[in-house]
Amino acid sequence: MKFKQKSFRKVPDSLASITGKFLLGKKLSDLSSDYLKKISDQTTWEDGESFLPNKIGKFSRINADGKEIVRRDKPKETITRAFYYTRSEFRGRDNRVEVEDFTWRTYERYPRETIPAQNVHINCIKNQDEKFLLIECDSEEDPSLFLHKLNLALEIFGSELEFHVAAKDGFVQLPRTFKVVNWLILPAGTYSKEELKEKIKQTVSTKLSKTVKPVIEKRLDKIASYEHTGIVIGVGGYKGYVIYHFPQKGISVLESDSPNNATYVFNNTSWEELSKKTKTEIIKSNLAIKRIIHDTNWDQQIDTLLK
Secondary structure: OEOOOOOOOOOOHHHHOOOOEEEEEEEHHHOOHHHHHHHHOOOOOOOOEEEOOOOOOHHHHHHHHOEEEEOOOOOOEEEEEEEEEEEEEEOOOOOEEEEEEEEEEEEEEOOEEEEOOOOOOEEEEEEOOEEEEEEEEEOOOOHHHHHHHHHHHHHHHOOEOEEEEOOOOOOOOOOOOOEEOOEEEEEOOOOOHHHHHHHHHHHOOOOOOOOOHHHHHHHHHHHHOOOOOEEEEEOHHHOOEEEEEEOOOOEEEEEEOOOOOOEEEEEHHHHHHHHOOOHHHHHHOOOEEEEEOOOOOHHHHHHHHHO
């Protein structure tokens, strides 16, 4: 099935007329290893595995993070946020040195309303001897979700899509549940401190501004400076989420590269349950035993928590 458009404002008649479930995607063998890493950070999956795709464009970003709407119809709110900057410091005659520093800025802005992420996963399905990466659609699902899935498939796989009716074409026995592959476990002792730091640094979004990215990295370094037994980093659409395990304190600490998020503290035994939830559910679930706001008291509260 080939489409001329890169995206649609409404579901085209060719798909709107279909009843029941169908699948859109590509054969795994049609995608290069470099492209697979671009959309997912890995190159192969087993039958029945599922992942949230990387944020490579508009629809995959909305799919992973949701959408933020500026509410100009509401009164402005006051927020305080940390920023990184460099300045020239005088250290004697003809001696000026550029130093790094952080500052807090308080300013007013219109409030933001967040539309939750759709969290549509790409599924690996094996048909005979061929593996496919597919998005499952259903003509009976919400029309806005149906349209989002189509646009996501076009963005991830391009305009030429494999099309299969789920009840036919050999895809009769779709797995009832898929094993999600959204996290990479890094046990303590597996990597050196430098290797761990580099892996965590790579999970921070390259789209963050130069005044914000160092702030995020500083927070991650702060948590990592305390003795922990392992780290879990998000991959694909979960990239930017890092979990540190502190079983000696009975907790796991989640930090993300989103400037708007807080630091979340979970019971250490909740990791398995946590790993199966969407990012929206992780943040909004009642699993968190503590939420530490990113404000001027953040460093002190982290010290109190982890010392």
